[in-house]
Amino acid sequence: MNTSVLFDIFSNFSKNLFYFIILFISLNIESSLRFLTFFEEASPSILSIMMYIFLRELSINLSNLMLFTLGILYDVLFAENIGTSSLFFLVIKYITQHINYKYINDNNEDWIYFTIIFISSFFIKFIFIIFLNMKIPDFNPILFHIGITLIIFPFIVVGIKFIYFVTKLIKN
């Protein structure tokens, strides 16, 4: 096999491994946040926010296999129906990559696009879970989960922008 091809494979693998580790850390942070009294009802979906930032802001094409694995780990960690979170993450990726970004042109575009993407993906997962359990869960934690995710989104984006700004400053 050609050396450059091998190098490409190794480079792609190491990159994906790095993204996987970041997303896995986000997953664990999301899980641990429920210990705080404020997130007693539900914790925000930090993983969805990170995925959106990776896909939209950093233009990183997260591999489907990685999202699938991450979804399985999420399901094991939160003891949800196996496969539902993988589906949720793949739908987030699909919508983020296929949504038309032409229509909204203002400073809040990211927030609006994230709201559309997150709510539509979550709705699909929600319908799926209702269908699987044949029971309608309490709406309070679900609404809290959606609300807190949308509220926390700009803070995470600003935080990442700040880190980016500082690293750029150090580089210069």
Added chain:
Amino acid sequence: MVSGKPSNSKSLKPRNNFNIIMILLCLFLVFLGKFDLIAIRNIKAFLSDFLAPIIFIFNKPVNEIAEVLDGVKSVSSLRDENIRMKSEVRSLKIWKSKKENLEFELLELKELLKVIPDNTFDIITGRVMTSPGGVFSNTVLINVGKKDGISVGQTAISSYGLVGYVVNVGLSTSRILLLIDINSMIPVYFTDSNWPAVVQGINGKFLKIKFLSNEANPIEGEHIQTSGHGGMLPSGISVGNLIKSYSGSYYVKPSVNFQRLTYVSIIKNFNQKQDVTKKFNGYAPLQMPKDSLGFKGINSSGTRVKESETVQ
């Protein structure tokens, strides 16, 4: 950030078409998971075992922060708490002396009647490693597993009452389905109004009451305990208190605070049947235990009887 951010004129197009195989695989897994196959269970248990130390490392700092915040909050109300505690200690002292007298009396009566002793439970306690789960599920992972004698279906309790039951067991970890989970249904008994019912989790803070008789007149605030119907859970474990919503429907507020679970005990030997008839040598009117299940609050002909009536 974000130099890599695409302009609005261009939409982000993936290099490859969306992988439909992945979606189909997810759907296949979802339905496979619903069949509750042993292989899927084993994979889940193995992954839980594997992930447990990582989860614990990540959860530890946040858990500590939460404890510190709670500590700070309690410091602010220390004076009021102190006054309340002092009055509680006074009333508890009175109760203690009453309890000691009654306990002695009960022991004497039991000895006199040669009452068959209840099975003593073999309990093992484990530390809770995760928070109570996500939006659609409420479970916790504890650090005791198959090697400690845990098996699926065993009851999990805390010092406050019923926590749930074991749904998945790994070698060194077990997953407990909490009472508040939508898939949990527990047969209960209303201790004051004397009615049996079933409580179901709704993934919220409270539990829904199901299969309660139309004739029932529940008393707001009354205590709810496990009835032991079905033989899966021991009877008499505290579940919670009855509360009435604004709409007039009843819910149960669990005794256990699921956010603050640190240690959970598992009753290991509840389902191991003991042949009590061999030990039995009591006086009449004590009856020989029958093979059929005795439902608390319902006599052998199926009609409801109040416990006070039975005693008289």
